[in-house]
Amino acid sequence: MNSLQNTKDVCLDVRHLKTFFPVYKGSFFKRKIGEIKAVNDVSFHIKRATTLGMVGESGCGKTTLGRSILLLNRPSSGEILYNGVNIMTLNHQEIRALRKKIQMVFQDPFGAINPRMTAGDVVGEPLLIHQMCQTKNEYQHTIETLFLMVGLDPCMADRYPHEFSGGQRQRIIIARALSVKPDFLICDEPVSALDVSIQAQIINLLEELQEKYHLTYLFISHDLSVVKHISDTIAVMYMGNIVEIAHKNELYDHPRHPYTKALFSSVPIPDPSIEAKRKPFIIEGEVANLIDLPSGCHFHPRCPYVTEDCKNNVPVLKLCASDTMNERQHWVACLFDNNIE
Amino acid sequence: MLIDVKNLSTHFVLSRGVLKAVDNISFSIDKGEILALVGESGSGKSVTALSLLRLIPNPPGKIISGEIVFEDKDLLKLNPEDMRHIRGNRIAMIFQEPMTSLHPILTIEKQVVEPLLHHKKIPRTKAMKACYQLMEKVHMSEPALRGKSYPHMLSGGMKQRSMIAMGLSCNPSLIIADEPTTALDVTIQAQLLELLKDLTQELGTSMLLITHDLGIVARYAHNVHVMYAGRIVEKASAQNLYARPRHPYTMALMASIPRIDQDSKKLAPVQGNPPDLLNLPKGCAFYPRCSKKQDQCMEHAPKLKPLSNNHEIACWMYE
Numbered sequence: 145m146n147s148l149q150n151t152k153d154v155c156l157d158v159r160h161l162k163t164f165f166p167v168y169k170g171s172f173f174k175r176k177i178g179e180i181k182a183v184n185d186v187s188f189h190i191k192r193a194t195t196l197g198m199v200g201e202s203g204c205g206k207t208t209l210g211r212s213i214l215l216l217n218r219p220s221s222g223e224i225l226y227n228g229v230n231i232m233t234l235n236h237q238e239i240r241a242l243r244k245k246i247q248m249v250f251q252d253p254f255g256a257i258n259p260r261m262t263a264g265d266v267v268g269e270p271l272l273i274h275q276m277c278q279t280k281n282e283y284q285h286t287i288e289t290l291f292l293m294v295g296l297d298p299c300m301a302d303r304y305p306h307e308f309s310g311g312q313r314q315r316i317i318i319a320r321a322l323s324v325k326p327d328f329l330i331c332d333e334p335v336s337a338l339d340v341s342i343q344a345q346i347i348n349l350l351e352e353l354q355e356k357y358h359l360t361y362l363f364i365s366h367d368l369s370v371v372k373h374i375s376d377t378i379a380v381m382y383m384g385n386i387v388e389i390a391h392k393n394e395l396y397d398h399p400r401h402p403y404t405k406a407l408f409s410s411v412p413i414p415d416p417s418i419e420a421k422r423k424p425f426i427i428e429g430e431v432a433n434l435i436d437l438p439s440g441c442h443f444h445p446r447c448p449y450v451t452e453d454c455k456n457n458v459p460v461l462k463l464c465a466s467d468t469m470n471e472r473q474h475w476v477a478c479l480f481d482n483n484i485e
Numbered sequence: 486m487l488i489d490v491k492n493l494s495t496h497f498v499l500s501r502g503v504l505k506a507v508d509n510i511s512f513s514i515d516k517g518e519i520l521a522l523v524g525e526s527g528s529g530k531s532v533t534a535l536s537l538l539r540l541i542p543n544p545p546g547k548i549i550s551g552e553i554v555f556e557d558k559d560l561l562k563l564n565p566e567d568m569r570h571i572r573g574n575r576i577a578m579i580f581q582e583p584m585t586s587l588h589p590i591l592t593i594e595k596q597v598v599e600p601l602l603h604h605k606k607i608p609r610t611k612a613m614k615a616c617y618q619l620m621e622k623v624h625m626s627e628p629a630l631r632g633k634s635y636p637h638m639l640s641g642g643m644k645q646r647s648m649i650a651m652g653l654s655c656n657p658s659l660i661i662a663d664e665p666t667t668a669l670d671v672t673i674q675a676q677l678l679e680l681l682k683d684l685t686q687e688l689g690t691s692m693l694l695i696t697h698d699l700g701i702v703a704r705y706a707h708n709v710h711v712m713y714a715g716r717i718v719e720k721a722s723a724q725n726l727y728a729r730p731r732h733p734y735t736m737a738l739m740a741s742i743p744r745i746d747q748d749s750k751k752l753a754p755v756q757g758n759p760p761d762l763l764n765l766p767k768g769c770a771f772y773p774r775c776s777k778k779q780d781q782c783m784e785h786a787p788k789l790k791p792l793s794n795n796h797e798i799a800c801w802m803y804e
Contacts, residue, residue: 201670309758339525340697344741344754351751366670369700373743373752396745410675412700413746414739416723419704426675428624430640 154225155328155360156213157189161222163205163212167435178435182208183219184384187461190377192327193354195361197375197392199368199407203431205384206364207251210330213362214246215239226328244274247321251333253313257305264301267291267319274324290319294349311342318349328360335370347374368411372396380404383431383442386461390474400464400476402427402447441479453479487691488537488576488659489513493551495529495536498544502763506532506546508715511789514659519685519692521702521723524712525759530695531581533712534661537693538572556658574604577652579681581664583644587636593620593647594632600654619650623680642673649677653684660685663695678705699742703727711735714760714770717789720797731798733775769801777802 163183168174182205190196198206211217213224215231224231231242247270250256257266268287270276277283288298294315305313314334321329331350335343347370353359365371371378372392379389380403388401399405409425429446432438438445444454457479465474495507507529514520522530535541536548539560553560560571572578577600580586588596598616601607607615620628623646636644645665652660662681666674682705685692694706702709702723709726711719711734719732730736740753757774766772769782782801789799 201672311758339759340699341525341738341741341755341759344743344752347743348752348754368671369743369745372745393748406672408745410671411745412698412704414699414703414742414744415727415746416703417728418746424675424679426679427672428676430642430673431670 153191154189155192155227156362157223157225157228158213159187159223159225161186161209161212161224162220163208163217164220180434181384181437182217182434183212185222186381186384186386188379188386188389190328190360190362192360193358194376195354195363195374197371197378198362198364198381199366199371199378200381201366201431203383203434204381206366206381207332209381210248210332210362210364213330214243214248216248244270244324245326246328246330247324247326249314249317249321249329249331249334252337253310253317254337256317257313259305262302262304263296263308263316264291266305266316267301267323270320270323276324286323290323293322293353294319295345309342310338311345314338314346315349318346318353322353322357325357327358328362330362330364332364333366334363336365336367343370350374368407380407383434383437385442385477386475387443387478388474388476389461390465390476391467391470391472394465394467394472394474398465398474400474401443401478402449403443441477449480451479486513487516487518487555489552489554490537491552491554493533493536493553494549495532495541495546496549497546499763504762505715505765506762507536509550510712510715510717512710512717512720514691514693516658516691517686517689518708519682519694519706521694521696521706521709522712523696523699523702523709525697527714527759527762528712529715530712531663532715534578534663534693534695537661538576538578539568540572570604573600573651573657574655575657576659576661577655577657579645579648579652579660579662579665582668583641583648584636584668586648587644589636592633592635593639597632597647597650597654600651604655616650616654619654620647622653622684623647623650624676625650641669642677645669645673645677646680649681649684653688653690656688657690659691659693661693661695664697665694666701667696667698674701699739711738714762714765716770716786716799718771718799720789722795725796729796731792731796731803732771732800733777733802734771737774737776769799 161183162185164179164181166176167178167180169177200206208217212219264287267290268283271283271286277286287301291298291301296315335346363374375392378392378395379386382403388404396408399408406425406427413419427446432445440455440457441459444450459477459479461475461477463473464476491511492509493507494509497504497506524530537553594616598612601612601615617628625631625646666677696702706723709721709723710717713734719735730739737755741755743752755774760770768784769786772778772782779801787799787801789797792798792803
């Protein structure tokens with residue numbers, strides 16, 4: 145994944161990123177008994193003004209990955225290149241400046257806003273922190289523009305968060321993220337807490353903003369239909385690893401990894417006539433314990449195609465198909481790269 | 486006909502006014518049928534389910550009117566003792582959150598065996614045996630070990646499996662599944678729904694499936710009722726509803742969800758915000774968000790009327 149044709153196009157390049165959390169036992173004589181390998185050797189890159197969708201089940205490390213990129217969880221090792229600069233070597237001040245460029249949209253619209261601040265102050269706080277407004281007038285004006293940008297009425301700026309619905313709060317959170325004019329947004333499950341009829345509003349808003357301001361998104365979600373809709377490229381995570389990464393249509397039409405195939409097959413299609421013909425490919429079992437990772441391929445205890453090899457050898461992400469015309473590549477981490485269809 | 490609900494209304498009396506969570510709805514479920522109730526949060530799906538079992542907290546909630554005829558008895562007229570023989574025995578419920586609906590300090594086997602001991606009045610040893618058979622039936626690996634564990638020791642999927650085992654323990658004729666897989670991952674969701682479908686088919690149990698996921702409805706339901714602001718706005722077979730949705734709300738909902746099998750075009754979101762149930766508009770509740778509104782929608786609420794065979798709709802457009 146490191147041999148990139150044109151590094152200028154790449155907004156974010158993550159190489160061999162690892163984020164481990166130590167696990168302790170005992171209260172007085174604390175000793176480390178293991179590590180949770182939340183993100184375990186993950187590499188990918190995102191091209192400017194495109195969206196990378198990160199999917200996986202809960203506990204697969206997708207949220208930790210998002211937080212690691214913002215250095216909210218300190219990665220254990222690896223490189224995160226943002227516009228060619230390794231942000232893991234930056235000092236405190238430089239990180240602060242960097243957070244002006246990379247912003248995050250959080251999952252829970254009820255937990256991510258301070259209930260004692262007015263909506264206007266919530267949106268304006270980053271402006272004050274980064275000292276982006278010289279006068280009070282300019283500050284007010286910026287907040288008004290931000291409100292309009294996300295489709296909220298500026299006269300609601302004096303209201304408190306509890307007076308807003310879930311969808312409106314999510315708009316406030318997006319406005320707050322956009323206030324410092326970032327060019328990269330990490331969206332961590334931005335629509336999963338919303339009602340179906342509201343989800344589409346927020347998805348459309350994110351798409352419009354991307355087009356208008358050439359934003360780059362890392363879109364983290366467990367909802368495959370939403371990810372497939374909004375992303376250009378999709379990466380599938382399983383137990384801290386990326387197991388497959390490809391352009392969304394390529395991934396949907398020709399999944400190579402058994403887990404990807406199971407994921408897509410698990411999502412019911414809202415059309416009974418299609419569903420009647422579909423034969424769901426259901427995998428048994430559940431995600432294994434993260435402290436005690438299975439040997440070899442982490443997916444082998446659930447994989448229907450498992451062989452002895454899978455139990456002993458760790459598969460690495462390798463190129464299995466590439467479409468040079470559109471610069472699209474399909475990478476998969478499976479020992480068998482034959483088609484499983 | 487297994488259960489026939491007529492003109493059910495459940496209201497909550499709050500300090501700010503009367504909240505009509507369920508407002509005059511009627512439906513019926515046949516033997517072996519899977520009926521899906523679809524709607525957004527606050528549309529009254531869960532309150533409908535709780536009303537069927539008379540589990541509405543009173544106060545503030547109250548079933549104002551209606552009839553629930555189940556196996557030739559009106560559940561609303563039963564005394565509390567008789568009602569208890571229905572719950573968990575003839576009608577079982579699988580709740581949304583397995584994390585909170587299991588008792589945290591009782592082992593799984595104690596909870597699965599409880600309905601058997603209570604309703605079937607069989608000796609404990611025999612009940613225990615049946616309990617382990619049930620746990621095998623819902624594909625819990627190592628039932629002997631799982632049975633002795635406490636809920637917090639199990640994963641979400643395992644907890645929901647034990648909920649299903651509890652629900653099926655007395656061979657109920659109706660299972661109410663209230664968002665049974667919302668809190669779970671997609672691969673686990675697929676496992677559990679297949680299991681539920683197979684078991685209900687095998688035992689001839691009917692199911693009331695409550696969900697907001699139109700995909701799940703398409704995969705499993707025979708018939709669908711769409712709810713909005715406490716009322717049923719459209720009733721149809723699953724085939725018909727997806728092929729020809731008629732109510733503007735149903736149409737808008739279908740257009741607003743991204744589909745995994747189709748290439749992305751722009752989504753058409755439902756305009757506006759979900760209704761405030763304490764402050765509903767005078768006429769049709771969907772009126773403020775509707776793209777096909779007429780003058781009379783503002784004044785009078787439309788009634789559910791048959792449109793064609795097996796397709797009913799509450800909208801002035803089809804009058």
